[in-house]
Amino acid sequence: MQDKYSDYFKTNEETWDLKVPIHADSEFYEVENFKQGKTSLNPIELREMGEVSGKTLLHLQCHFGLDTMSWARQGAICTGIDLSSKGIEKATGINKELNLNVNFIQSNVYDVSKNVKGEFDIVFTSYGVVGWLPDLNLWAKVIAEKLVLGGVFYMVEFHPIMWMFDYTSGFPDLKYAYNQKEVIYEEYKGTYADSESSILSKEYGWNHGLGEVITALTGAGLHVEFLHEFDESPYDVFPDMVKNDKGLYVLKKEQRLHPLLYSIKATKKA
Numbered sequence: 001m002q003d004k005y006s007d008y009f010k011t012n013e014e015t016w017d018l019k020v021p022i023h024a025d026s027e028f029y030e031v032e033n034f035k036q037g038k039t040s041l042n043p044i045e046l047r048e049m050g051e052v053s054g055k056t057l058l059h060l061q062c063h064f065g066l067d068t069m070s071w072a073r074q075g076a077i078c079t080g081i082d083l084s085s086k087g088i089e090k091a092t093g094i095n096k097e098l099n100l101n102v103n104f105i106q107s108n109v110y111d112v113s114k115n116v117k118g119e120f121d122i123v124f125t126s127y128g129v130v131g132w133l134p135d136l137n138l139w140a141k142v143i144a145e146k147l148v149l150g151g152v153f154y155m156v157e158f159h160p161i162m163w164m165f166d167y168t169s170g171f172p173d174l175k176y177a178y179n180q181k182e183v184i185y186e187e188y189k190g191t192y193a194d195s196e197s198s199i200l201s202k203e204y205g206w207n208h209g210l211g212e213v214i215t216a217l218t219g220a221g222l223h224v225e226f227l228h229e230f231d232e233s234p235y236d237v238f239p240d241m242v243k244n245d246k247g248l249y250v251l252k253k254e255q256r257l258h259p260l261l262y263s264i265k266a267t268k269k270a
């Protein structure tokens, strides 16, 4: 696995390492407000995850840890993993400053079995995650292995239809397959959190449709409780979105033909 994809993972890690300091300084991530106590979590995941207090929680692809630390503030006992060493370094620094007691570990998702000890009540992952992973069957196996019996997996993610477009030219260009096995390479200036920054993002990704995600999870022995689709997003990360009266972003009326997000809750049954 790692050998076959190691060049792709290396490029992605380098790009995410470059993004971390820019994101940590960006208005998008509001780190100062976070430090003052503002949660980085959105109403969707707060509502759908329910009570986490006292539960052990593993956050996959935690970036620089704000969401992981937000769950810790809600009383969860948290571990966050990410491919980017700069992300884990930044997360560890903020965690120490705020005394939040989260365990941050640098790891590829596919190396979690060897890098993370124990099992968890909850495995959580969100917003911009599965597209970095070439093999969802292995991803689901890692999730199932890390859950206790009765444990819950929850994800909220951008809808696969969103990834059928190439946004690098400024105008959404329908270019990629709903399920695209071949790797997608994109190179563009800036990041979703700061389009003006001078970094050159070089990224390899894979498109996974909802059927593939659900089948991977059920194939790993998880029982899917729900799959929800949403027409509104807390993030203004695609071109031409407008804010609605709930403060959420939607596509402009004439483009409003498909969902923006989906969420899944699944449990590990005996």
Ligand SMILES: C[S@@+](CC[C@H](N)C(=O)[O-])C[C@H]1O[C@@H](n2cnc3c(N)ncnc32)[C@H](O)[C@@H]1O
Pocket: 009, 012, 013, 016, 060, 061, 062, 063, 064, 065, 066, 067, 081, 082, 083, 084, 087, 107, 108, 109, 110, 126, 127, 128, 129, 132, 133
């Ligand atoms: C879009 S971010 C997740 C966003 C997160 N919800 C946030 O805003 O804080 C995607 C994260 O996935 C991580 N990542 C990419 N490929 C990975 C892999 N194979 N294993 C672990 N982490 C990975 C990146 O380093 C990055 O931090």
